[in-house]
Amino acid sequence: MLQRHGTVPLYLQLARHLQDRIDGRDLPPGAQLPSESELADRYAVNRLTVRQAVAELDRAGAVEIRRGIGTFVRTPPTQVSVDVSPRSQRIAPGGPAAPADPAAPADPAAPQPDPATARVERVLRTADAAEGEATRALGLPPGRVRRLDTLIDPGGSPLAVSSYWLAADLLPAVLPALEETANLAAALHRVLGEPVRYAWRAFSATAADLTDAPLLGVPTGHPLLVREGVSCTADGTPVYFVRRRLRGDAVRFVLHYQD
Structure with missing residues (x-):
């Protein structure tokens, strides 16, 4: 799944893979991401790689990190309707x-x-x-x-x-x-x-x-x-x-x- 000898860093590959899961609703809005250790085991990477990947997703606005609780997929914004010609x-x-x-x-x-x-x-x-x-x-x-x-x-x-x-x-x-x-x-x-x-x-x-x-x-x-x-x-x-x-x-x- 992750290319060990490619030119793209592992943390970025992992971030993109998690982003794809979010976009595909495999991880729907409000869902909690697996823990660092679970992701590290699942993708055979160290926890620092996982931490870097999650930080990229947080920077991109895809997830919300709640200290001491976990990381969650951001929920859609509230809708306000405006009628325009x-x-x-x-x-x-x-x-x-x-x-x-x-x-x-x-x-x-x-x-x-x-x-x-x-x-x-x-x-x-x-x-x-x-x-x-x-x-x-x-x-x-x-x-x-x-x-x-x-x-x-x-x-x-x-x-x-x-x-x-x-x-x-x-x-x-x-x-x-x-x-x-x-x-x-x-x-x-x-x-x-x-x-x-x-x-x-x-x-x-x-x-x-x-x-x-x-x-x-x-x-x-x-x-x-x-x-x-x-x-x-x-x-x-x-x-x-x-x-x-x-x-x-x-x-x-x-x-x-x-x-």
């Missing part, structure tokens, strides 16, 4: 968010497309579905869902890592369209023949973990903003679930309360 959903690169356009399209539920310069997505990987919330949101069994990870790097400067979950049968057509458009919403519009719209979005904060940190060019534990939610077709059919992690030092969100 979809007409204001757009990106203004390099400046404040643009105000709602009085000449917006007749369909008020359709978000404005992002400017091409604001979001340039490139595929990092595709994988089987592993997020229960995503598959439930799509109303599909895990075997019919695939995960697509992309990096948003306008101008070659990493800004955000996105994980999308969508129907497996969409992926073969979406990948070449995404290669051409550099924007998943535009790619899906091309594939489906109709625009997708936001059903809901949630905002929270986290720390850069052992996977996202090197992709975004930030240290482990760097503050990230998280935007996640579902987008759907005009009839309300869910198309994808997204969880986007954005550099907290490079992005801000502005909510417009008036059309």
Whole structure:
């Protein structure tokens, strides 16, 4: 399981393995991690290696160390709902968010497309579905869902890592369209023949973990903003679930309360 003669230190390999277990809900929110001695025995490493691995997870915000009690997987944040007009959903690169356009399209539920310069997505990987919330949101069994990870790097400067979950049968057509458009919403519009719209979005904060940190060019534990939610077709059919992690030092969100 751990590579004894590889270039990645054992403590970092162990931290990434535990992070994978947390992400896959093998260690769900609130669960207590095995003790140092149990982890040391299970992975055939010394306790110092375990201590370093847990410290990395703590720095990344994945676990909480309670002195004298144990180490626990952090629980999700409390949700606060805010209703916002979809007409204001757009990106203004390099400046404040643009105000709602009085000449917006007749369909008020359709978000404005992002400017091409604001979001340039490139595929990092595709994988089987592993997020229960995503598959439930799509109303599909895990075997019919695939995960697509992309990096948003306008101008070659990493800004955000996105994980999308969508129907497996969409992926073969979406990948070449995404290669051409550099924007998943535009790619899906091309594939489906109709625009997708936001059903809901949630905002929270986290720390850069052992996977996202090197992709975004930030240290482990760097503050990230998280935007996640579902987008759907005009009839309300869910198309994808997204969880986007954005550099907290490079992005801000502005909510417009008036059309």
